Amino acid sequence: MDRFRSVRVTNVPKRTKHHSSSKVMPINDKRQYENIHIESSSDMTPSTISNHAFQFSSGAMSTMRLMTKETRRSKIFLANSASSLGVFQQSIKKAPNLRQENKDKKKIFPKAWIISIVTLLILIILAVDIYLIIHFTSRTASTTNVVTPSLRWNTTGITVAGVGGSPGNNSSQLNTPADVSVDFSNTLYIADYGNNRIQKWLSGPSNGITVAGQASGISGSNATDLQHPAGILVDSTGNIYIADTNNHRIQFWAQGALSGVTIAGTGFMGVNNNELEFPYFLALNENTKTLYISDYDNNRIMSYASGASVGTVAAGGNGFGTSYTQLEYPVGLYFDSLTNSLVVANSAAHNIVRWILGDNSWTQVVGISGIQGNSSSLLNLPMGVTFDPMGNMYVADAYNHRIQFFLSDQSEGRTIAGITSSPGMNDIQLNTPYSIRLDNQLNLYVVDLGNHRVKKFLRY
Secondary structure, three states: OHHHOOOOOOOOOOOOOOOOOOOOOOHHHHHHHHHHHHHHHHOOOHHHHHHHOOOHHHHHHHHHHHHHHHHHHHHHHHHHHHHHHHHHHHHHHHHHHHHHHHHHHHHHHHHHHHHHHHHHHHHHHHHHHHHHHHHHHHHHHHHHHHHHHHOOEOOOOEEEEEOOOOOOOOOOOOOOOOEEEEOOOOOEEEEEHHHOEEEEEOOOOOOOEEEEEOOOOOOOOOOOOOOOEEEEEEOOOOOEEEEEHHHOEEEEEOOOOOOOEEEEEOOOEOOOOOOEOOEEEEEEEOOOOEEEEEEHHHOEEEEEOOOOOOOEEEEEOOOEOOOOOOEOOEEEEEEEOOOOEEEEEEHHHOEEEEEEOOOOOOEEEEEEOOEOOOOOOOOOOEEEEEEOOOOOEEEEEHHHOEEEEEOOOOOOOEEEEEOOOOOOOOOOOOOOEEEEEEOOOOOEEEEEHHHOEEEEEOEO
16 A cells, blocks of 8 residues: 555765865856856956956955855755755665554554454344344234234134024024125125025024025026035125035126126036136135135136136146145135235145245145144144234134134144034034134134034124
């Protein structure tokens, strides 16, 4: 670096001896002398030579005075030269010291640089530690607030539809109900699978109203009929989407309509993109009106854009299996608009998976693919799945006869309804829960398929 470059003196002038007769003088003084000499000579005319030829005193004295003056100037010059020489000699003596100082500075500089880097790294580590402490502290606080006391439910359920343990086709009964949808007014729409109809159940009354299919429970394939409907979805304007499972089609019933319109499937089972094979649950993107369908026997999720007659495979479609690119009898379905993904109850694989739209594989949310169990982290034939606005997940764990609650991004669940591995028909038990929904107060509605009823668990 330039600022630490050593001082080197290459040529040191030798001291020159000056004599009084050397005539060394400043240029201006020399010119003055020459002018005086010329002026003295100019006064010598031929007529005056004889008179002044031997008059030495005036000219000689002038010359001597000039020489004396020049000698004095020479001494001053010599003194100045000696002083300059002393400065050079001192510079020569100081040069090694300067070089040593520069070396020392060069040694010090890397040490200072290293110290600066280490200090910076320490500050970065401290900043990261502070961020992690704040992040996990706030996360823990948030988790605590969500679990207790904000999200707790009475473990004793209330029967709000059907008669427990008594299947039938009258207006107060259900027969193996499979799914339920809750609208903004907490009105229930129930897929009454065994009765081939959709029942509308207002909050409070003990009887349902048939809004699709035959009230008598007769099945059929006409526009007014249904055959074992397994999935039900009501949009924000009151229109009904029905998975008409054994007719291998999706029926759209406008609000107040007396018949349905086929919007997906052909009415015959098949594997092509315009066909379905035992469709089960449904999910809807309310913004685009894109419909997602659990195509159960085809082990895939189909996507139908609004008005389209041919669907596209949104997830699975790679055969039956437990690998990351396959699904195994998918049932429950939830569209997550925040991540643009589908959360699937992968029933026969005993896990819940997330499939980001456009990807070719899933990531596991809870459970272990292909392994069933009844611990807090395992599932046994999960059928229904839903989420609350805080991102917590609820799973209808059918063959464990319970509803599992999973905090956002957690894989350990907590039983909030039913008794693990203990089916029954009393008010604290469930028998093969198939579907689960939340109302706007986060009360739980559970389709208790084996008990032919819908139970409500109040949040408190």
